[in-house]
Amino acid sequence: MAAPALLVDNLSVEFQTRSGVVKALEGVSFNVAKGETLAVVGESGSGKSVTAYAVMGILDAAAAVTSGRAVLGGLDLLAASKEAMAEVRGREVAMIFQNPRTALNPIRRVGDQIADVLLRHANVTPNAAPREAIKLLETVGITDPVRRAKAYPFELSGGMCQRVMIAIALAAQPSLLIADEPTTGLDVTTQAIIMDIIAERASATGMATIFITHDLGLAAERADRIVVMHAGHVVEAQRTRDLFAHPRHPYTQALIAATPGHTSRLAELSTIGGNLPDLRAAKLPACRYAARCPRKLAICDSSLPSIDPTAPEALACHNPVSSPPMGEAA
């Protein structure tokens, strides 16, 4: 296998808060190949956004990366100097966010916001930047881009703003795009359009995509592979089809059972028992799902199977659901 676009290895992040240290991420490992779309799924609070922010180097001041690497194009983003990161951010790896309306500067014309990024990262002159910005608006399917470039975010719809966000993210043709719930809050048609645009750009440039969502259905449709996170751990990773056919971690199974599919009726829909553990607790069980897990063993409190960050599959469970034996589960 060729070197992955991004390799995250044993990433741990803690937040210093007034009510204690939040161990938001612990030993998170996964990889994305070039041109691949990787979905990261998990309940709210499972650490999906924190993972993305850590990779981007935009964690807030209360956060500390306590271990791990995030290797992109030979550079460890977590150890890189401020200057080196400033070059990478927006150029090699770009990010789009939830809430496109608030994610854009409310008092700056969208064309100028795109031009700012072009001037920073792409080799364009100040004179050419507005024209390039308009071209980018065109590539993300905005009609009448000349007029729209002069608009302010409040004059555009949510879907339109998200297209502008994509244009900003793709301005420098990054090798990795992280999309953190890019379609939450948009209607279904717009959702599909936005996802199509991202997929189309990704296949056009060979860009890797990390698609963060808690919508398993959307992940099933769009992702080549899925990483499941729970309470700051990666619990499982598999090819999309395999994951749905043979979920191996009890949490993945519960998550799929709790997702409305084509076949299941609402009555058959189950909920996941229990809540996420309090990440501020001084002593968390080795497996953070243990307290909610119907298949818990004694060993689950004290040890957790480790994950190979370079493998396409991962499983962090001593007592996985169905049998086909896998190396990682040993």
Next chain:
Amino acid sequence: MFSLIFNRLMLAIPSLIGVVIVTFLLTRALPGDPAAYFAGPAATEQAIAEIRAKLGTDKPLIVQFGRYVSDLARGELGNSLTTGQSVAKEIATRLPASAELTLIGLMLVVILAVPMGILAATRPGSWIDHVTRIVSTAGVSLPVFFTGLLLVYVFYYRLGLSPSPVGRLDVFLSAPPHITGFYLIDAALARDAEVFVAALKQLILPALTLAIFALAPIARMTRASMLAVLSADFVRTARASGLSSSKVIVTYAFRNAVLPVITTLGMVLSFLLGANVLVEKVFAWPGIGSFAVEALIASDYAPVQGFVLTMAALYVALNLAIDIAYGLIDPRVRISS
């Protein structure tokens, strides 16, 4: 944009009418009979009545009001009883003195407080954050006349760095030819470096006094507003796009944070116009504040009325300027008006 300005001007008209009525009633309701004050303690009842007739204060209020309004319409603010001078003329010469002082004070505030607030917000917990907090607290708790006297004591009396704190210009120099009434500008226009420097030296201490007074609210508001904006989603986007930190802080964060700062600036400026009275007293500054206080003590209506009206007009102009600044900075304001 023009409709915004026009709307705000229209809105200002009722307040101006209100001010005209209130100043009239207020000055009539002031304790003390100007005629009696004028005639002096030894005057007879008849002499006082004569003066009253001359002043028109023996007429019914409504008649007095009619005369007052028609005078106003002609730009006539009456004459001061104590000096006999035309109030309009007096204000015209004194207003630039106050305005120059206030504006320089304001410039000092903006130059000091805004960067302080920004740095405090971008480096929470650093020494500049602590300095900002200390200065903010100290600035609020020091009364203006005290700061003024302290500055005079230190810089004039102790260190001898500044000229004697009396008026706008050293007595041995003559004022620059009157063009704007702002000595600094007039001296610069007349290419008179000596007068320019002398006027600047006189200005520094009173302007600094005003600036110290206004520093706290502006620095605090800049800091708070910047902190709020720096945690906004669009700043995160700008950071994630790898924009330089100066671009993120100035173009993205500060331009969004500046609106509440401008509002505070407007409020502070209104306060400064009031604080002027004390500063002008301390520094013997020939502005409209000291003029109004003297007139008030002498129950001299016309100057007081003139002063209040001038202030009201300034407030209206100030608010209009703030609205225009809002419209220029925030496109949403332009559209919604």
